Amino acid sequence: MKIKHIAPHIYKIEAWVGLKISTWLVKTEFGSILIDSGMGFMTGATIKLAKAYGPLQMILxxxxxxxxxxxxxxxxxxxxVPVYAHELEIPYMEGDLAYPGRRKPQRLVDKGVVKPLPKDREGQLHSMxxxxxxxxxxxxxxxxxYYHPEDQLxxxxxxxxxxNGRLKPPIKAFTADMAEAVESGKIVEELSPAAASVCHGGEVPDPGRQYKKYKATFGSLRAAVNGSKER
Ligand SMILES: [Zn+2]
Structure with missing residues (x-):
């Protein structure tokens, strides 16, 4: 396991299981926030790191x-600590619905553990x-x-x-709808962060400038789990 300080308030915790798996610890004035839990074997190192930056406040x-x-x-x-995810994701992780392209539902978290990210009246997700x-x-x-405005990450x-610092599409075999995923990537153009950090790879500086080319290159890619052949 490796801990990388990738921005003033943000540490990336990396493990290797045949591919890189990462989580992020974000320092705040009240303690720390963990983004994703990673696998069970990462827990000890994660808690040790979190404790160095005040109490763990929540997991997103x-x-x-x-x-x-x-x-x-x-x-x-x-x-x-409380755990949050988007409300649309919760039935899949609780095993009520099968992820698109998967035959069977799988219970990945116990019922009621993960709460929906709060929204305002207009349906905008709250800052956490x-x-x-x-x-x-x-x-x-x-x-x-999740965007950290101060660190622009x-x-x-x-x-x-x-x-090598270039945006690549998510792993095909685990992606429900590749065209939608590539379209959702436009967030890097809209926010224009200084860098993007991904779970299975290194950091990408100035990703907004790469998005047009990324979309042109990968916009017609089909996810394997959709059952359609790649063009
Ligand atoms: Zn995934």
Whole structure:
């Protein structure tokens, strides 16, 4: 496991299981926020890091896939904190619905553990202790990214992967709707963050400038789980 200081308030916790899996710890004036839980074997190092920056306040999830939620149960045994995800993702992670393209539903978290991200009257997702959630469906039905305005860093989960500082599409075999995922990627053009950080890859500087080319290159890519062949 590796801990990288990627922005003034943000640490990236990286593990390797044949591919890179990452989570993020964000420092706030009240304590720390964890973005995604990673797998169970990452829990000890995650709690140690969180404790160095004040009490863990909450866990925010980008989506429910096991490499993002597998460590949740062991984390919550040690730290009783609220956990949030987009309301549209919760039935999939609780096993009420099968993820698109999957034959069977899978219970990835216990019922009632994950609460829906709060919204205002207009349906806008609330800022969570300074982190702003943005709904970015496609990789999964309720996929959400989190923006840190002060550090200008976008925590992307599986909205993208990356290679050598370039945006790449999410992993095909685990992506519900690739065309929608590529479209949701326009958030980097809209926010124009200094960098994007992805779960399965390194950081991408100035991702907004790459988006047009990314969309032109990958906009017609089909996800394997849709059953349609790639053109
Ligand atoms: Zn995923």
């Amino acid at each position: 999830l980008t989506h429910g896939h096991i490499d993002h939620t597998g460590g949740l149960a062991s984390l919550l045994k040690k730290e009783r 202790m300074g982190l702003i959630p943005y709904y970015t469906p496609g990789h999964s039905p309720g996929h959400t990214v 976008l925590l992307c989960g599986d909205l993208f992967t990356s290679k």
